[in-house]
Amino acid sequence: MPVAAGRDLLAAAARGGFALPAFNVSTAGMALGVLDAAEDRRASVLLQLTPGNAGPMGGLEPAAAHLLELARRAEVPVGLHLDHGADLPALRRAVEAGFTSVMFDGSTLPYGENVRETRLARAVASAAGVALEAELGHVGGSEPGVVTSETALTDPLRAADFVEATGVDALAVSVGTAHGRSGEVRIPLLLEIRRRTGALPLVLHGGSGVAPGALAAALAAGVRKVNVSREIHGAFTGALSAALAGGGEDPRPALEAARAAVAAVAGARIDALGAGASAP
Numbered sequence: 001m002p003v004a005a006g007r008d009l010l011a012a013a014a015r016g017g018f019a020l021p022a023f024n025v026s027t028a029g030m031a032l033g034v035l036d037a038a039e040d041r042r043a044s045v046l047l048q049l050t051p052g053n054a055g056p057m058g059g060l061e062p063a064a065a066h067l068l069e070l071a072r073r074a075e076v077p078v079g080l081h082l083d084h085g086a087d088l089p090a091l092r093r094a095v096e097a098g099f100t101s102v103m104f105d106g107s108t109l110p111y112g113e114n115v116r117e118t119r120l121a122r123a124v125a126s127a128a129g130v131a132l133e134a135e136l137g138h139v140g141g142s143e144p145g146v147v148t149s150e151t152a153l154t155d156p157l158r159a160a161d162f163v164e165a166t167g168v169d170a171l172a173v174s175v176g177t178a179h180g181r182s183g184e185v186r187i188p189l190l191l192e193i194r195r196r197t198g199a200l201p202l203v204l205h206g207g208s209g210v211a212p213g214a215l216a217a218a219l220a221a222g223v224r225k226v227n228v229s230r231e232i233h234g235a236f237t238g239a240l241s242a243a244l245a246g247g248g249e250d251p252r253p254a255l256e257a258a259r260a261a262v263a264a265v266a267g268a269r270i271d272a273l274g275a276g277a278s279a280p
Contacts, residue, residue, distance in 0.1 A: 003068055004077035006101025006131035007169055009044050010201045012077075013224040018274035019204070019215070022046040023266060024083055024229035026053040029255050030236050031067055033262025035074050041267060041276040044077040046101070048227065050084050064097040076279040081133075083227065091121055095128035103172070107135040111158065118166040125169075133225075136162045137174030139205040153189065160196035170201040170225060177206035185214045187221055194222035201225060208232075212272040219274060228269050235261040 013020040021038075023045065025031045031047055038045045047067050049060065057063035064080060071078035082094040082102040094102050104121035106114035118134045125132035137154030154173040163171060173193055176186040185204070194202065201224035207215070208230035215226065239261035243254035270276055 001072065001074060001077065003071045003098070003100055004044065004079040005129075006046065006079045006081055009046065009077060009079050009101075010131065010170060010224055012044060012278060013275075014199065014201060016274075016278055017219065018278060019219050019223050020044065020046060020225040021266070021270050021273050021275050022048050022081060022083075022225050022227045023232055023269075024048045024050060024053055024227065025067070026056050026233070027236070028057065028066060028070075029259045030232055030262050031070055033236070033259040034232065034266045035070060035076075035078065036259065036263040037266035037270055038078065038279075039075050040263070041270050042076060042279045043270045043275045044079075044278050045270070045275075046079045046081045046225070047071065048081045048083040048229075050082075051086070051090060053083075060093055061097045064094070064099060068098050085121075088117075088120055088124055091124045095124065095130055099130065101131040101133065101169075103133040103135070105135050105172075107138040107152075107172075107174075111162075115162060115165050118162075118168065122167055131169040133170040133172055133203055134162075134166060134168045135172035135174075135205075139172065139174045139177060153186070154193055156189070156192040156196045159193050163197050163200055168200075170203050171197060172203040172205050175204070177204060177210060185210060185218050187214075187217045190218060190221040190223070203227070207269070215272050216274075226269075226273055228266070231265050231269065232262045235265040 023034045054060040054063040079100040082099045084105045085091045106117045138152040175190045176184045202222050203225040204223045205227045207226035207228045236258045240258040243257040
């Protein structure tokens, strides 16, 4: 199956009233576990790489090549997304490597600079025909690659101006969640951002650990993409450690156990986001 365009996946989520599950992976086994869950539930998904996550897979280009091949072999639509691209060179490398959507993260920049740099990022994405996500406010947390643990909530009025000024395809908002930590979703704030930004797909970072009820409320408020990282990394590591505790020289059974653990966690997130049976 052709690798899915990020813009098409977001549009399908908007039509279906669900959120696109977007999983940050850092090993081939994690990606395979996500795809196992997606195919089992007939769900469209995004595989995501941050520049840091790509390192254990040989770097951005080798990791992208491998994940793109897995996406082509999948029986459901799968896109490849660059998460937290820090600058224009990173975005250019990503689109040249075949990513079908990219994020420019200028969330720690002063507002005017974030607008200016996001406009430049929009030109890069548009030239390549891929969707652009940006962030306003800042989702803090404790995962590798997060610039600061400090959280700055998204200002709804600025969100409206930002969307109009930049023409982004999706907006990551800071409404109480955090990278690597469970957080509470501030639904009234999310609803106000939605009111100010119209039908633009909103993105929730730090989706690991958010309760299903809070996710359902977020979907009703316009969230159309949810990022999940900590949960599947924890599942992979926990299963791998347990399987290796007995010793032995063959890592393959432990890697299969880790893949299965990721599939179980990813499947639960897919269900909570209403994305099951979303694939054509």
